[in-house]
Amino acid sequence: TLQNKNAALHPLWQSSSSVTGGTKQSPIDIQARSSVFDPKLKPLSICYDPTTCLQIWNNGYSFVVEFDDTTENSVVTGGPLNNNFRLKQFHFHWGAINDWGSEHTVDSKVFPAELHLVHWNSDLYKCFEEAIMEENGLAVIGVFLKLGTHHPELQSVIDLFPSIKYKDAVAAFTYFDPSTLMPSCPDYWTYDGSLTTPPLTESVTWIIKKKPIEVTQNQLAAFRSLFFTSIGEEEKKMVDNFRPLQPLMDRTVRSSFR
Numbered sequence: 001t002l003q004n005k006n007a008a009l010h011p012l013w014q015s016s017s018s019v020t021g022g023t024k025q026s027p028i029d030i031q032a033r034s035s036v037f038d039p040k041l042k043p044l045s046i047c048y049d050p051t052t053c054l055q056i057w058n059n060g061y062s063f064v065v066e067f068d069d070t071t072e073n074s075v076v077t078g079g080p081l082n083n084n085f086r087l088k089q090f091h092f093h094w095g096a097i098n099d100w101g102s103e104h105t106v107d108s109k110v111f112p113a114e115l116h117l118v119h120w121n122s123d124l125y126k127c128f129e130e131a132i133m134e135e136n137g138l139a140v141i142g143v144f145l146k147l148g149t150h151h152p153e154l155q156s157v158i159d160l161f162p163s164i165k166y167k168d169a170v171a172a173f174t175y176f177d178p179s180t181l182m183p184s185c186p187d188y189w190t191y192d193g194s195l196t197t198p199p200l201t202e203s204v205t206w207i208i209k210k211k212p213i214e215v216t217q218n219q220l221a222a223f224r225s226l227f228f229t230s231i232g233e234e235e236k237k238m239v240d241n242f243r244p245l246q247p248l249m250d251r252t253v254r255s256s257f258r
């Protein structure tokens, strides 16, 4: 389809559409009817300390809000996870228009954007950079965005965009609770997959929330006011920063709900 063509051709992923020989690549289409309810899945346990928020910056792929991961103050465990995972950052993926933008899809339904909360396994690894290269290294919580009511807490992130319009721009951001970006419904799907941007390593336990959060058209439009390019370069709007769908191969998606 149109959006997959756009994304597939995007410079970000001009390399092979998946790690050579990769069998656990992300994102995927989640077919709700094929997912298997797993009664052994625990509720997710999420504890975020808003004072661990450090900065927001434009990394040339997305805008990223980074956290102090030198302590166990902002962590996720439970759910499908058997270790403690520290929050490192969150970022989003979105489209040029509201008809596409998410990385994962649900029964082929595309959302206009998708939030990724990125955590690394602090029981097994010493730092994020090590964990992204290793088995069971990361836990990424995915949250879909849909058009609806104004999201006040997301607005406090959007208000900083003028200071990070161009690649490598950084702004201080020292108090934010990312749990305000999560839907209240506890239901999720989970599967083993990969990073969706280079190095595309198969180190991720994906936890995809069933319910989306709501944002307004103007809030989504603000995402599209950012640029992939550095200041002084020919401006390229930061849009369609999502990877095309990857084959499920020999994987089962589990659900935490019937």
Ligand SMILES: NS(=O)(=O)c1ccc2o/c(=N\O)[nH]c2c1
Pocket (backbone or CB within 6 Å): 116, 118, 132, 140, 194, 195, 196, 197, 198, 199, 200
């Ligand atoms: N988009 S994603 O799969 O959540 C993700 C998260 C953390 C990442 O770090 C990366 N390189 O250092 N790529 C990447 C993708």
Ligand SMILES: [Zn+2]
Pocket (backbone or CB within 6 Å): 091, 092, 093, 116, 196
């Ligand atoms: Zn992502």
